[in-house]
Amino acid sequence: MRRSATNRPDRDPACTRGPCAHVKLPSDTIDRLLDSWPVARLATTGPAGPHIVPVVFARLADVLWSPIDGKPKRGGQLMRVMNVLQQPRAALLIDEWDSDWSLLWWLRIDVVASVATPITLPITPPITTPRAADRDADAAAAVAALEAKYPQYQHVPVLGEPPTLLRLAIENTQSWCASAAAISSIGPQHRGTVLASIRDY
Numbered sequence: 001m002r003r004s005a006t007n008r009p010d011r012d013p014a015c016t017r018g019p020c021a022h023v024k025l026p027s028d029t030i031d032r033l034l035d036s037w038p039v040a041r042l043a044t045t046g047p048a049g050p051h052i053v054p055v056v057f058a059r060l061a062d063v064l065w066s067p068i069d070g071k072p073k074r075g076g077q078l079m080r081v082m083n084v085l086q087q088p089r090a091a092l093l094i095d096e097w098d099s100d101w102s103l104l105w106w107l108r109i110d111v112v113a114s115v116a117t118p119i120t121l122p123i124t125p126p127i128t129t130p131r132a133a134d135r136d137a138d139a140a141a142a143v144a145a146l147e148a149k150y151p152q153y154q155h156v157p158v159l160g161e162p163p164t165l166l167r168l169a170i171e172n173t174q175s176w177c178a179s180a181a182a183i184s185s186i187g188p189q190h191r192g193t194v195l196a197s198i199r200d201y
Contacts, residue, residue: 038150053080055166069153069157090113095107105186112169
């Protein structure tokens with residue numbers, strides 16, 4: 001059984017005092033970021049080369065879920081979806097910029113991505129196969145988590161048409177922080193500031 005990505009020993013030691021370089025965020029901070037940070041940059045690759053786009057996400061255990069939601073989109077299948085169908089290995093970056101460089105930090109999450117296309121949301125009988133039931137149950141839980149995390153989904157559909165989610169299974173994480181002050185700066189006040197700025201993601 002794969003160990004939880006949030007309990008890997010390569011996350012430590014954390015920066016615990018004074019300015020320091022090339023140190024990692026502590027496990028509890030990583031867990032907090034994965035649970036509550038509002039936006040990440042998703043990097044995928046495909047025939048046209050690398051593709052990076054900001055995305056919203058919700059975490060369920062060791063999986064991050066990112067919707068192709070109801071905000072206006074260009075026509076056709078999105079590049080991130082086409083890339084994941086061809087190359088499932090991808091990464092997300094969560095970071096914070098500040099003019100005070102002692103407050104800088106970043107977290108990279110390496111994932112194996114797949115495209116989930118739930119049959120029914122919410123789940124209603126009949127469901128034809130156990131596999132379909134599991135798929136829809138996971139998708140329904142992901143949608144509920146996204147709705148709970150983002151109040152914007154009171155006005156924007158979580159899923160567009162056709163219903164599509166990216167399932168991002170966490171393989172590994174890498175992180176860096178500039179100082180203990182950088183870790184202390186990661187808190188609810190930052191989440192609220194960033195959350196107000198993600199309407200176009």
